[in-house]
Amino acid sequence: MIDTTFRYCPTCATPLVERVIDMAPRQVCPQCQFVHYLDPKVVVIVVIHHDGKLLLGKRNHDPGKGLWSFFGGYVDRGEPVEEAAAREVREETGLTVQIGPLIGIYSSRGDPNVLIVYQADLLTAPEETTLLPPSEEISELALFPLAELPTLAFSIDARILRDWRERNCL
Incomplete structure (x- = not known):
């Protein structure tokens, strides 16, 4: 069907x-x-590592409302995926990033979303995040030590995190 x-x-x-x-x-x-x-549907996800910590956003909508996640969203038709990744971070956090290496591409049977995941470096100081009002999508930003990560919003986040750690020898 x-x-x-x-x-x-x-x-x-x-x-x-x-x-x-x-x-x-x-x-x-x-x-x-x-x-x-x-x-x-093509989705970009961005993993931001800064000073030994991961920057995560608390989701302000379902699915996963109230849980922590990486930043991301849908790619617009005709938009380069790297530009979409930087745009999504800027829209959700107000921060500017430099998109770095590809972490991986993820898909699963029955799911119409194909995730393209990048790591990125902050170009805006994270201390400025305290001045940012919550966005529609993110209610809070926080830097978490790698050993103290909160429960992440999506099951695929664990695989993304593992692949990111392997890529960066962490």
């Missing part, structure tokens, strides 16, 4: 029907043959 969020052809407004195209069930227009592909 496929997602039937879209019921009508965006080209000719004919009701879509389900057919197997490219070995998968897809919504197809029987009139103009338009095929609706459910493409994945």
Whole structure:
């Protein structure tokens, strides 16, 4: 069964029907043959390490409201992923970062999100975070020693953290 969020052809407004195209069930227009592909969403995540600590944000919305997480969000169509990563950090924290090496790319069966995870260096002093009002997405910022990390919001965060530690020999 496929997602039937879209019921009508965006080209000719004919009701879509389900057919197997490219070995998968897809919504197809029987009139103009338009095929609706459910493409994945690209998400960027940023791990910020500063003076032996990780900068994390307390989530201000679900999923994971009230839990700590890395910073990130969706990439806009046509936006370079590195620019999206820096933009998301700036939107959520007000801080400026230099995007560094890729930590990894993560996906799982049934999840439409593909995560592209980078590490980054702060270009704005973290002491300035006390002057920042909470954003819609983040209610609090904090630097945590690596040995005292809080419970993270998402199960994938543990894998990201492990991969980041391995990459940096920590």
